[in-house]
Amino acid sequence: MEMFCDSCRQRLKNLMELIQRASKNLLQKIKDFFESIQCCPCLKRNKPAPSRLYKPVLQQHEKEAAQEFLQHIEEASESKVTDTECLEVLQTLAASENPSLQQSAALYYLHVSEQLKSEMPEKYLEPYCALLQSNDLDVQRNASLSLVNLLVEGNVNKETVVQIGLLEPILELLGSGDATVQCNSCACVATLATSVLNREAIVAEGGIKPLLGLAKSYDPRVQQNAVGAILNLTRSDKIQLLLCKEGALPVLILQLQSPDSEVQYYSCSALTNIASNPRHHPNMLQIGDGILLKMLLSLMSSSVVKVCCQACYCLRNLSLNEDTQADIVAMNFLPQLHELLKFSSKSVNEAALAVLSTLSENHSNTDAIVSENILKTLGKLLLIHKTSPGISNYVAATIHKLATSETQKAIIDSQCVVALLQALSHLRVHDESLLYVTVCIAELTKHETIRTQIIQESDANMTAYLxxxxxxxxxxxxxFQAAWIISQLGRDEMFSLLLRPHVREIIGYILRFLKHQEIRFQHLGLLTIRNLRKDSHFAAVFRERELMVQLNRISQQTVETEELLQAVLFHKEGDQKQHNW
Incomplete structure (x- = not known):
């Protein structure tokens, strides 16, 4: 890495000593220093501009001055950037009433925030209080920007920033008349609000009202960061209630119309969080005569994938209310939802499935969903994404809810059964989605026509897997669900033939079920014996001694339970007669 020449290094050392002594003519000596080294060849190299998340609004000569003033840190390790000597200088500069000296400290922090790779020591945050409260606009801009950089990059602890008292001056800067300061301070609050502890502090310090005001700013940067801060606050159920009381709902709904896709996404995400609590639904839906649903339906057509998806998730949360579901379906919603299911983006598919799964919970929507031919699309989706946990979960849950005697033919024609069986064999045992698929197939076996198709599609590999x-x-x-499927399919002679090579395994799990403490397992073991004993091969095997002993134990247990039940009932009847007497 390139360094200062010896001559300039000595001059810099002299300057630092002067600053440390805080002499009366310090400002003039700093100016003299810059004039003495500004023509030195070691400062004439061109450097690429460092990348950052938030762009500072600085003049070119200010950037060059910051580089000249701070160049000395490049010759040493990172620890030299934040050593004791530098801290003492910064404390002196930050506390000065001279804005030029404060500007030097602010520029130093800006440079450090772009170069630091490790966590900044807590003591280095202390000068920020004076810098953020400076009367100089440039100091406010640079100090707030450097703090944003440090927070975003994780170079400072978010809780520590609040604990040492920096939250109050940050919130005060929200009221600045300068858009850059507003933008930076909103970004600080947004990042601080990712901490659970900090959210409570932001609200306690009165941060909600100024954020809502800036969410309506004409400056897109300010608006973006303000709505982003509100979004992070909505991650708390308690704060959601306070936001609604302060009038956040109309503001967020209005921002759904923003030309900025980031603002749309943040506001829609915030509304999604609030809609996760049904108690807020009435207030959300009565604003502007139900305009929220119309806006969300419009955003579902957005070309920005994340906005489209977030609109779906918000509708999903609102659809927990059956009356809202009826309103959504009545707005010609299903054809639009169907198009999203056909979309090439997997994330869009999942978001649309989230809404569909919720709608399918209400049986009054079944006919509308089936008539839209959505089942065929579900079958195709699952065939394409059979190893995708998200899509497998939603498709299986939706088919499960739509499965009725009336929808059997539609399910068979849709290839859903084939897709479910393929997904079953492709998903791994520890995948949570495997349970969703297995539960769905178990439910489908209750319907005779679908059960017949499952048997026709089954083979030796499928049987072994179950x-x-x-x-x-x-x-x-x-x-339990896999054993249920075997029990139901075993009623058919074709499937029982597939089971014959596995008779030892079947007796093994039946014995485990009969010994199980849960009644449902005992019942399933008995049901499996009843269904499979129609096959003479299994009927002979089921007469084995160990199995008969276990069946006799359950029988005796049942007799004892029945006797106890009769005794209790008789005792209650006697008490009642005595009471009446």
Missing amino acids: LMLSSQSENIDLC
């Missing part, structure tokens, strides 16, 4: 799942003792729900 038996393997039925032995998953560490996942009792998955184990």
Whole structure:
């Protein structure tokens, strides 16, 4: 790395000593210093502009002055950037009533915020209080920008920033008349609000009202960061209520119309969080005569994928209310939703499925969903994304809810059964989505026509896989659902033939079920014996001694339970007669 020449290095050392002594003619000596080295060849190199998330509004000569003043840190390790000597100088500069000296400190922090790779020592945050409260606009701009950089890059602890008292001056800067200062201070609040502890502090210090005011700013940068800060505050249920009381809902709904896609996304995400609590739904839906639903439906057509997805998730949360579901379906919503299911983006597919899954919970929507031919699209989606947990979960849950006696033919024609069976064999045992798929297939086996198709699509590999799942003792729900499928399919002679080579495995899990403490497992074990004993091969095997002993134990247990039940009922009847007497 290039360094100062010896001559300039000595001059810089002299300057630092002067600053440390805070002499009366310090300002003039700083000016003399810049004049003495500004023509030195070591400062004439061109450097690429460092990348940053937030662009500072600085004049070119200010950037050059900051580079000249801070160049000395490049010759040493990172620890030299924040050593004790530098801290003492910064404290002196920041506390000065001279704006030029404060500007030097602010520029130093700006430079450090772009170069620092590790965490800044807590003591280095102390001078910020004076800098953020400076009367000089440039000092406010540079200091707030450097703090944003440090927060965004994780160079300072968010909770520490609040604990040492920097939140109050940051919130005061929200009231600045300068858009750059507003932008930076909003960005600080937005980043601080990612901390659970800090959210409470921001609200307690009165941060909600100024943020809502800046969310309506004409400056897109200010608006973006203000709405982003509000979004982070909505991650708290308690603060959601306070935001609604302060009038956040009309502001956020208005920003859905913003020409800035980031503002649309942040405001829609904030509304999604608020809509996760049904108590807010009435207030959300009565604003502007229900304009929120219309705006969300419009955003579903956005070319910006994340905006489109977020609109779906917000609608999903609002759809928890059945009356709202009826309003959504009545707005010709399903054709638009169907188009998103056909979209090439997997994230859009998942977002649309989230809404569809919620709508399918209400049986009054079943006919409308089926008549839109959405089932066929679900089958195709699952065939394409059979290893995708998100899509598998939603598709399986939706088909499960739509499965009725009336929809059997539509499900068979849709290829959903084939897709579910393929997904079953492709998903791994520890995938959560495997349980969703297995539960769905188990539900479908209750319908005779669909059960027949499942049997026709099954083979030896599928049978072996189901038996393997039925032995998953560490996942009792998955184990139960797989055994249920075997029991139901085993009623058919074709499937029982596939089971014959696995008779030992079947007896093994039936015995485990009969010994299980949960009644549902005992019942399923008995049901499996009843269904499979129609096959003479299984009927003979089921007469084995160990199995008969276990069946006799359950029988005796049932007799004892019945006797106890009768005794209790008789005792209650006697008490009642005595009471009446």
